[in-house]
Amino acid sequence: MAEDAAGLPLVSSSGGPFETGLTLGRHGHRAVHDNLVKSDIWQDVTSERHHRRVAQMLDHSLRHHPAVVEEIHGLARGLELPFQAVFAWNCRGDLLANSPDGCTTVMLPGPEPCIAHNEDGLPFFDGDSFLANVKPDEAPAFLAFCYPGSIPGHTFALTAAGIVQTVNNLRLKRVPPGVPRMVLGRAMLSLTSLDAIRELLQQAPASGGFHFTLAQRGDPRLHSIEVGAGQVSHRHVDRAMIHANHALHHDWRHTRQIVTGSSHDRQSRGSELITAGERDPLTILMDTGGEGLPIYRREPDDPDRENTLATGIFRLLNDRIQWEVHTPGRRRPLHGTDRLLFEQ
Numbered sequence: 001m002a003e004d005a006a007g008l009p010l011v012s013s014s015g016g017p018f019e020t021g022l023t024l025g026r027h028g029h030r031a032v033h034d035n036l037v038k039s040d041i042w043q044d045v046t047s048e049r050h051h052r053r054v055a056q057m058l059d060h061s062l063r064h065h066p067a068v069v070e071e072i073h074g075l076a077r078g079l080e081l082p083f084q085a086v087f088a089w090n091c092r093g094d095l096l097a098n099s100p101d102g103c104t105t106v107m108l109p110g111p112e113p114c115i116a117h118n119e120d121g122l123p124f125f126d127g128d129s130f131l132a133n134v135k136p137d138e139a140p141a142f143l144a145f146c147y148p149g150s151i152p153g154h155t156f157a158l159t160a161a162g163i164v165q166t167v168n169n170l171r172l173k174r175v176p177p178g179v180p181r182m183v184l185g186r187a188m189l190s191l192t193s194l195d196a197i198r199e200l201l202q203q204a205p206a207s208g209g210f211h212f213t214l215a216q217r218g219d220p221r222l223h224s225i226e227v228g229a230g231q232v233s234h235r236h237v238d239r240a241m242i243h244a245n246h247a248l249h250h251d252w253r254h255t256r257q258i259v260t261g262s263s264h265d266r267q268s269r270g271s272e273l274i275t276a277g278e279r280d281p282l283t284i285l286m287d288t289g290g291e292g293l294p295i296y297r298r299e300p301d302d303p304d305r306e307n308t309l310a311t312g313i314f315r316l317l318n319d320r321i322q323w324e325v326h327t328p329g330r331r332r333p334l335h336g337t338d339r340l341l342f343e344q
Contacts, residue, residue, distance in 0.1 A: 007330045008310065009130040011146075016137050017067045018074035021151070024132060025078020028148025031128035032079050036089075036149050039124070041100065045092045046085040053095060054088045056177040060205055064179050065187045071151055079149060090151055091180040093169060094208035098258050101154075101169035102306040104266050104295055105213050105243045106274075106281045109222045115213050116281030116313040117156045117166040119145055120245075120297055120306040129309050131325065131334070133341070139190035141342050145310055145325070153185035154210070156312040158323055160342040161192040162217030164314040168245040170209025171258035172228045178205035181227070185210065194223065201225060201232050209250065209257070211243055215314075217321050217338065226250035240279060242270030244295075262304045265292030282326070285311050298328060 013023035036042050061069050069087075076086040093099045102120035107113075121129070125147055132152055135141040140160040144152035156166040167185055184204055188197050194216050201212075209228030215221065222237035226247050233250045244266035247253035269290035278284055285308075288294040297308045311326040324335035 007327045008325060008334060010133055011130050012133045012135075014135040014137075017071035018077075020134055020136060021071040021074025021076075022078040024146060024151075025075040027078075027130060028128070028146075029079055031125065031148035032081070035124040035128075037081070039122070041092070041122075042089065045095055046088050050088060050095050053177045054084065054091055057091050057094060057180050057207060058087060060177070060179045061183050064204065065183050067190075068151065068183045068186045071186070075149070075151060086149065089149055090182045091207075093182070093210075094175060094177065094180045097171050097173045098260075099169065099171070100305040101245075102262065102297070102304055103155075103168045103245050104270065104285060105166050105168055105211075106270065106284050107213055107222050107224065107237045107243070108240050108279060108281065109220070109237050111220055112315060112317050113215055113220060113222050114281055114313065114315045115164050115166055115215055115222065116285055117213075117311065118285045118296065118308045119155050119310045119312065120308050121147060122305065123300065123302075123307040126307060126309055126328070136190070140192060142189050143323075143341060144189065145312065151182060151186045153187070153189050154182045157189055158314060158321060158338055158341070159189055160338070162321060162338060163191075163194065163197075164213075164215045164316065164321065165189065166213045166312070168211040168243055170211055170226060170228055170245065170247050170250065171260070172209035172247070172252055173256045173258065175207050175209070175229045178207040178230060181206060181208040181210045184227070185212075188212075194219070198225070198234065201227055205230055206232075209247065209252075211245070211247070213237075213243065215316050217316055218318070224249070228252065240274045242267060242274060242284070244270060260304050262293040262297070262302065262306070265290065266295045268292065269295055281313055282311065
């Protein structure tokens with residue numbers, strides 16, 4: 001079922017992994033065939049030169065997260081595309097050091113912490129991305145921002161276990177093939193505690209780089225976790241801060257990552273606003289000021305080929321999580337609480 005929600009379609013799915021992937025694939029079919037498969041990046045990611053690495057990552061994924069692989073099989077069926085190509089697309093950040101996945105996250109700790117996130121992606125998905133309301137047979141339900149052709153778990157999400165997860169791209173270079181980062185992000189949505197997530201990340205032979213901001217209802221702690229190349233760096237967030245999709249504490253941050261001009265400028269501008277005392281997450285994430293490239297990205301000539309497609313804000317109160325999702329050009333966000341969302 002698809003409903004229009006503040007300009008952002010809401011796609012509901014239930015059942016096993018294959019059924020979930022099938023539903024999401026059918027919804028994204030038109031956008032993928034109209035835009036994605038015609039793009040240079042799709043041609044690059046799915047080219048024969050990556051086949052060996054993709055096969056290695058598929059082997060790791062089957063051993064560690066077979067349910068996620070089954071979901072990608074369903075996704076490919078719904079998209080009416082070969083499984084290998086769809087799996088490769090969901091390994092794009094593991095295959096390419098400089099994939100077009102940006103994003104900015106604001107972390108505001110305190111008794112009632114807040115996580116807010118700009119989802120920046122390929123501009124041709126503007127208006128075709130969607131929210132997935134997924135109720136798996138054997139895992140917590142979740143709400144996640146999704147791109148056509150991609151599994152959930154690599155953008156922003158809220159689960160029925162009270163976990164908020166936002167994700168930023170890290171452009172790490174020369175990573176060895178392991179479990180694809182998007183497979184890890186999807187697997188995390190099935191877990192019920194932050195301890196279980198941290199254990200999964202510590203044990204995973206992770207390939208590409210991601211930054212996860214994590215929190216759970218009833219626990220005031222905010223977590224900043226950078227993963228990639230089999231390494232995990234974890235920090236508790238004890239002050240207001242911003243993360244603009246480059247590694248800040250991972251071991252490879254000085255030697256084996258790409259920091260684009262946009263990523264540098266968003267980190268600098270966001271830190272400047274926070275230092276000046278700004279604490280409204282929407283003000284920070286929709287800022288277009290400063291001397292460099294803006295935090296809120298809507299220019300067709302963005303040098304990283306990314307635009308802000310949605311903004312998610314999650315406030316963790318004692319007994320509930322208030323959430324809202326803003327989309328460009330819409331005055332009113334989609335909003336609610338986790339209890340209303342998952343108890344329906």
